[in-house]
Amino acid sequence: MRRVTVLLCTCGSTLLEKIDFNKVSKELYKNPLVKKIEIVDGLCKANTVKSLSLDANERIIAAACSSRLLEAVLKNLSNAKVIEFVNIREQCAWVCDDKEDASSKTIRLLNGSINRAVRSNPPQYSDGLKIVREAMVIGGGIAGVRCALDIANAGYRVYLIEKEPSIGGIMAQLDKTFPTLDCSICIEGPLLSEAGRNKNITIIPNSEVVGVKGRVGDFRVLVKVNPTYVDPEKCNGCGECANVCPVYQPNKYDVDLKPVKAIYCPFAQAVPLKYVINKEYCIECGLCMSVCTRAAINLEDKPKMLELNVGAIVVAVGSDLFDPRLKPEYHYGEYDNVITNMEFERIICASGPTGGVLLRKDGKPAKRVAFIQCVGSRESGPGIGECSYYCCAASMKEARLILEHDKDAKVFIFYNELRAFGKGWEDLLYRRCLEDGIVFIRSRPSEIKRSPNGNLIVVYEDTLTGKRSELEVDMVVLALGFKPSEKLAKLAATLGVSVDDQGFIEEAHSKAKPLETRVRGIYVAGTCHGPRDIVESAVEGSAAAALVISLFRSGSVKLPETAVVLESKCTGCGRCMPVCQYDAIVRDGEKVRVLESLCNGCGACISSCPQEAIVLGDWGIEQLALQISGMLGD
């Protein structure tokens, strides 16, 4: 009889007060399948395992904490094979109300596993699965570009998928960055340019990921490339077409503040520097075609589908900003001169719609400016619950820029908590603001009113003095919080990754695996992961690249067991096929077959088969039935 040895771990004695180990041991000895029971203090400790002197033929049931840690340790330290890991900590002691409950549950769990062990062997892994050493980075903002560059410089090919006509993201739209007030595009531009020139990076603009199949090391990604009606191979970015185009359209890059032609180049430092047509505005007059010397324009352009085979995917798609129209008391869109911080960035930027002069809607310069912080952050709704991280620093930076442009201007910042903890934020930003005479008022204004002379009145209570006041200003800037991108939920579902309760992409573990997602081989970087600033986004980009490089440098991928269809039992009914979430079961003549490279070993197909024809190693119906009868005690 294949009897088992049970190792009961007290987890450094922490489980002693939750489980009555003596009682458990006594009960388990009644089970004839048990050869020996050892109660140990810490299975994770090398000494413990050595002192047990397990021999190579022993069949072990290890009852302890989650097998995530234990599996690796025990495998390296003992000759004996562990058939089963029973989690009596996270799934038992930590969730049971009292000791009796926990103890009787422990007994049941172990009896189940012992019973099952009669028909089980240690879990098998398929080893040596291939890795395609090419990566995909979805999103061409600072995080995505940094990531792509690092992977490319390590010698691997990267596909950089970007939904806009140019890479660059939000950083390309900013004027200066905090705390140093360096020009934003001047820093990012060279990186974009490098990415464009790097022979390992293939930038695919105007495209989005619409489907993914496969597994880590071997993903097949379906990318939809939207038509631009201009052939990028032929276009040399001369701009003659835009000169003659008769139609104007809102300019996304300038946050709709200054229109561009229907045929346009996103911005001066765009990579790739190509013109594209927005068909929604194009009237197909053909004037552009008549001046294009390279016959680059093709109004019949159609969307294209690409299937790319990559070994790793990094999600770096960024986030949107809160819609200020959800705070009607601030009258954004209704009152002139209530603007968002992005609009401010474009206005104050020399390349923007006013050439860098801070003008009100009526053309007069703005001399008194109020910033309102936390618009859409730290809320129970409609904005996100978290702090958006970047806005206190951004507003202080913007305040300093106002004074740089006009030293007689007066700036007021209405804050709730002033969060300025990055490198240089305290000194170069906050202290200098105080020195420059910027007024900080601890308050969240309740509304903005319009005065008869066209100015704005901010109604607030100064929470440090308790006084209610009204402040008349020329312009109000709303510091918008982050919100997950509209398309993020759909992309997450397509990739199979999870989102957190705010809607951002969720990491596998915030401390132990901060940039991996629950899908092996898919990583996350940048603001789609949560509110971040430029530095953090770039850091995450580099870190994700390191993970990808590390994956590529390993020999092959090792995966847990995959399902196998027993040909002798399969009748070809096909009931298992729709059950598989990974589309891993396909028809094979009159029967079905499991595609090993797509199977994730979840076991859903096993229960769907009326003939019990699918097995997953030793994890089949038979073993499950034994485990259940063991737990029920019959």
Next chain:
Amino acid sequence: MISRLKEKGAGDLLKCIQCGSCTSSCIVNAVNEYFNPRRIIGSIVRFNRLPDQDPWLCSSCSICVERCPQRVNPLSVIMALRMIKYENGDAPPSRVFELIEQIKKTGLAFPLSNEAYEKRRSLGLPELEMDEESLKEVKKILSEAGF
């Protein structure tokens, strides 16, 4: 104290970040700086003290409820304070009981003056009398509630 308030229907005060949106929206605060919803909640949450402000000054306009970013519902806290202060022995405005007394008498919160009675008659409006049975039911409900 917070659990006592919550029993009386107060919202989630602990979420308050003391931002001051409620106070700067409050119409009563506009004419009386001492009535400060943020400080009322702050009193309880920060100092564990029953606030001094008179909760009967609230106009129950609910603007604070609309504007609060954390959905704390300051109005519910003030209503709960009305009950707690009453239980502690603070007398509510006498007008409260006057109006309820009137409901016990005629089923309506206001008395019908002679002038109004005449006006109603001249306009051909129906008589304003509540039947015995109904009035008894109303009185019963009110006295059972302690009025």
Next chain:
Amino acid sequence: MTLYLGCLIRTLYPEVEKAVYEVLGRIGVVFEEPKGASCCAPLGLFSLSKNAWLRLNERNMRLFQSTVLTVCDDCFASLSDAFKILSEKNNVRVPEVKPFGKFMLEKLEEKGLRFSFKGLRCAVQHSCHLLRPARNVDNAENPMVVKNVLEKLGYIPVSYVSELDCCGGLVFEEKMRNAIARRKAEALEKSGADCVVTTCSHCMRQLKSVSRLPVLHLAQLSALSMGANPEEIGISEILLRRMVNP
């Protein structure tokens, strides 16, 4: 339809009650008015006993067989909220409560009614109890229901600063109540309006005590547009003279 007039209008403003009957009669709405209904026991008054509020309205609810038309917005809020809790607690169906403004807008749109231009500038005093907390009747930051009704009736709704401010009618301390009322009255006078229109009896009472402008219930202007006798429904000569087609 069940008509629920509430306490203040019946005891203090019979001309408004008359106006309501005129409107219902002329639009052709059949209604009943249960005599046994008591005061709606608004929470502003019944803060000390939510229980009494619920029980009195449970009693009222049993007398209401159809959709309840309220003429005062505080009644609307009190009945609506009480009925909602009762429907969940006792798992019963409860009648819908409709405030006067919404009722007028629906009826005017349904019957495609429009009236001759009167040229009277009306500033609307919005009842806090109608707008907040949101009960799917109107937009709290930009309420348009009463303004739309006024336009259809031939009047000109005007906007003004502090339009959304509360009238202070439920503040129990006299000096403060008056101070808030005066603040509102000043804003109304600066608006250039000929009169103030409201759908709440508390707002009416508050503003009547301090405003130099005539304060009218929407029912009064509705009845006037529909041809009712101005004297009976409380429209003064002075106001009539300000209109284009009285």
